[in-house]
Amino acid sequence: MTKPFTLVQLRYFAAVAETQNMTEAAVRLNVTQSTLSSAIAQLEGEVGASLFVRMPRRGLRLTDAGRRLARELGPFLEEADRINALVAGEADALDGELRVGLFAPLAPFRAPVILSAFERSHPKVHVSFLEGDQQFVQRALAEGRCDVALMYDIGLEAGFTTHVVERVPPHVIVHAGHPLAAAADREVWLAELAAEPLILLDLPHTREYFLHLFRLAGIEPRIRHRATGYETVRAFVGKGHGYSVLNQRIHHQLTYVGDRIVPLTLADDLPSIAVVLVRPDGVRPTRRALAFEEVCLRLYGATRD
Structure with missing residues (x-):
């Protein structure tokens, strides 16, 4: 039977999943914390599963069900935005937010160059980078806190799809x-x-x-x-x-x-060590993530398999 949850609830969930903090997400969404908490509780009721573990004084942590929803939600919300733009007669240009995981040592070498090239091609997309070590970036990908990541091909766990951008001796x-x-x-x-x-x-x-x-x-x-x-x-x-x-x-x-x-x-x-684009296995990438990958491959001379 179709579940009657709403796009608003899903957008609220996406913000909380990214920040893992109800207060911070409420500020970002410009709603009260009680409104946000109520929407998340209603969504959990509709899907029949807890999406977060509440940790006193430490914010929230995604459950397994929450991680699965977070991973799948990006393409769904992006498509909803695209349909809305088409109905309104607007051009089908990419917009919205793209969250990119980034292995910290790569950041000063790659991020400014990639961002400049990406913004020239897709000026309406806001790109935010989430930096950390290899384990941190993998965890952010698995939890849906970023859409795609740029990192090294060392220490990667199972469950990720990679594409080589460049090999560096x-x-x-x-x-x-x-x-x-x-x-x-x-x-x-x-x-x-x-x-x-x-x-x-x-x-x-x-x-x-x-x-x-x-x-x-x-x-x-x-x-x-x-x-x-x-x-x-x-x-x-x-x-x-x-x-x-x-x-x-x-x-x-x-x-x-x-x-x-x-x-x-x-x-x-x-x-050599390989610089790779990484996505979780089995998750349909957003159009924004694919556009980011194309820019990276164009900049560094690689081609898609």
Whole structure:
């Protein structure tokens, strides 16, 4: 039998699912918290399932049923908006909000470029980015808090569809006074740095990838410092505290404190890391998400399978 829940209830649910906070969602929707709470309770009654677990002083958490609804809701609400625009005689241009999950170290390299290109093609769509580590972004995708994500292909759990945007090989960075800095025009072997201290980019899955590179090269790295920030790693190297292995290349050689670092191409045959677009399996993507994917693939030279 058809359930008589309304579009308003579904939109309210989508806002609460994204924020996981009733007060914040009410402010965003410009309704009272009691109105919002009542609408969610009515929706739960209509679908016959609890959608949230209420956690005192910690907001809300989606139940399994809530996560399933959140994952499927984006395309449905987008289509409702499209039908409304067609009935009103408006052009069928993309609009609304697109939520993109983003692996934090990729953000400064990719987000501004992608956003500029996307806004030129789809100026009516408002894009918001949700940054975090690999696990955080996967969880946000699974819970429906973002529509698509851009991340690395490491540490991905089952249940996601991926498409490679670009493959980025590893390289070494040293400080400007390092003896190998003069070799910037040639390839160097990782073994040439084996006896020196390493500054490790220490993020979940990222560190495992880098340490795997050393194992492939038959080297036991001498880790001197661990840092979770990309620029922190570069700053340590710039001050001469050690060398590092990274993937994303910056178009200038200065650190935040003004020291110069020198990137070196590796001669070792080591695996690249893939930048991938990620969506949950079995969930129909929104037109906005597909448009975002097309922009990413166009920018970085990849094509759809």
